[in-house]
Amino acid sequence: MPPELYYLSNFHKGLDWLVERSADLLDDAERAFIERFSGLAQASQALLVRMIMRKGPHFRASKLTYPEIGCPREAAAPLLDSGWLDTRAGLSLAELFEQLRKDELARHLPAARPHGRLKKNELLDLLAAQHPAPRPFTEWCPALDDPLYSLTVGALCERLRLMFFGNLRQDWSEFVLADLGIFRYECVEIGPESRGFRHREDLDTYLAIQCCRDDWEAGQPLQEVLAALRGLDCQNPYLARRRDKVLFRIAQQLERDAELEHALELYGECRYPDARQRRVRVLERLNRPTEAHALALEAQRDPENQAELQLIERALARLDRQLGLGKRVRPVETPVARLDLTLPARGECVELAVARHLSTADAPVHYVENSLVCSLFGLLCWEAIFAPVPGAFFHPFHSGPTDLYSADFRSRRTEVFARCLQRLDDGAYRSHLRQVYAAKQGIQSPFVHWGALDETLLDLALRCIPAAHIKAWCLRLLDDLRANRAGMPDLIQFWPAEGRYRMIEVKGPGDRLQDNQRRWLAFCAEHGMPVEVCYVQWATA
Structure with missing residues (x-):
């Protein structure tokens, strides 16, 4: 494969690795994608990988200019036939604004023409109420000879990436950085049994936890997010830690917002580091010193680490005074x-x-x-x-x-x-x-x-x-x-x-x-x- 198609070669390596080591995790759609992808013309393969690696999911043909691929319209044709690209996807007004320059908006959106002095974000705010429904790009801009391709296999390729890396933090650029010598990794013998997920259900649970986190950060109703989190089967320790981390972050935000009873409930549900110490602190803020003292003594007897012990001993000193239990004798520290x-x-x-x-x-x-x-x-x-x-x-x-x-x-x-x-x-x-x-x-x-x-x-x-x-x-x-x-x-x-x-x-x-x-x-x-x-x-x- 020519050197300029390094990204395509790396994508093939990733797919081969998955077929060899994680075939039992693949569903029918993923198997069909891998099989059909290998049969496409090289230019079509390369174009799809370029789009997968770029921020999407919408791409104007004029923005897909790569010398090693050639005409993007010709390369896109088999991808359209496969249903992996779509030219009829609905675009909201905000998505349309992301695709068009300000001068193009004036040409193709009549409502924008009288407001040429406004900035794009100001113009978007002004016109949002007039155009509430999404429409295909060809209906927004019927006179523009520049197809818009919408990637429909993005979620499928995200799952493949997750299967390979075991996380969504890394992406296919890791191959490139390693090839260029920017990042070098230790060569560790990796057996066929070593992989990020053992069962397909683990993969689905990981994505569900990520979805809950994204929904919470996007402002979705908290009760819906918590119901989804609580309904997940997290017997896998790795997934349980990820779920607990999301619960802990939510509890922290509730504590900052002074929703203390709710924060206390969530801290009690998760086993994330510091959750027990935060429960003590919240009980103090709720003016429930007896409960806080009992929990602090439990933590002191079996601390999860020195950091927790340090905070628990401070809490006990405060609680002892509050409960009239006398001054606690602190261990003598070696002076520095x-x-x-x-x-x-x-x-x-x-x-x-x-x-x-x-x-x-x-x-x-x-x-x-x-x-x-x-x-x-x-x-x-x-x-x-x-x-x-x-x-x-x-x-x-x-x-x-x-x-x-x-x-x-x-x-x-x-x-x-x-x-x-x-x-x-x-x-x-x-x-x-x-x-x-x-x-x-x-x-x-x-x-x-x-x-x-x-x-x-x-x-x-x-x-x-x-x-x-x-x-x-x-x-x-x-x-x-x-x-x-x-x-x-x-x-x-x-x-x-x-x-x-x-x-x-x-x-x-x-x-x-x-x-x-x-x-x-x-x-x-x-x-x-x-x-x-x-x-x-x-x-x-």
Whole structure:
């Protein structure tokens, strides 16, 4: 196939992958589409794929000019015969305005001619009431010799894309980006059993959840959206998480709108992270402290993560006072060293100002924030993160495993993680990290920040940070990958001649520590890691 038809070649690869691995998920219409598509002339195939990949569903023939395809009308004829394109689809006035320039509106829409000075959006508002019913493009513009093709297989092709990627976030451009080397992905052995959906019903449920989310965001009646969500069978854990996330987002909006009883009900229905903590907060706002206190104690006994525990302990302190239960004894935290600086204001961000101020030739300072610790973890545990666990990878364009934030992510890879972390105990980690850094340079990873991690920074980290500290960071990340991958100190300073380092969290005037930052600082202090909080004031003239 000619190189200029790269997009068509990639689409064929996707269809072949689906036929080979997901044939049992295809319905009759999808099978018929794949079979008939392969029998079309190349120009017709290419035109359809171009339209599938563009924003549609309506396309004027004059806007479908591609040298490798030739005449769009000739290429469209077999697609019209197949029913995959339609020239008689009804267009609303708003859709018509999207297809016509302002001068064309004046020529083909008589009602628009007296209002030539109005902007298109103003003209649309003015004429909307006069043209409430949709009409085919040929009836809107009978004198315009420029057919409008409406794609009728868009929903079918969306399902095929969902089957291939397991989500609607990625699209067929992934092939192009990979071919051009813009994105590079780890080569993971993908078995025939690895795919995003096991059953056709799972595919339909995914689309139904997405439809509920879209309807809610579009302002559809909430009771209708909730009824649809509640009626879905979500025994698949992945789908259950997606459904719970939509419920959680709706509950959040209800809470913001002060519809607290309804928000409380929805928070109670979903198992999304933070839902229990939000129930406590809503109960407090409803002035039901006894119920809030009981739920908070339950969460304290078995917190889902450190972030929840932190918020629950604050709630308990408030509720104890409110219920007259006395002052709660808080655990003593290891103090974190404080550094106060007054610096001249030069228009740069406060972190870079502190880095420049503290950095010397013998003790360089790097602005790393979350990138260094996450990158060290990603390099050290590369083989565990990209282990070919069944169902974790099911197409060639994964930047990380699909179960990355699942509760059993670590347990499904126990032996591999143990082997990775063992290198920190036997001293093999330095050479291993350097080898992985060189071999995997630029490959997509959920943890390695290639743009922030150069060889100089990696070498300084390996010379100055004790293996025990790196291991403690890795273990903390594994405890809760989603929550603990952020909140790390902004800066790190190295003394390579002495083999030591310190981390520095920077706070400018009026800024204060966030919860995840407090948790990281407390963790580092408890483990004897050198960490400071630097508070900056700008010098006045």
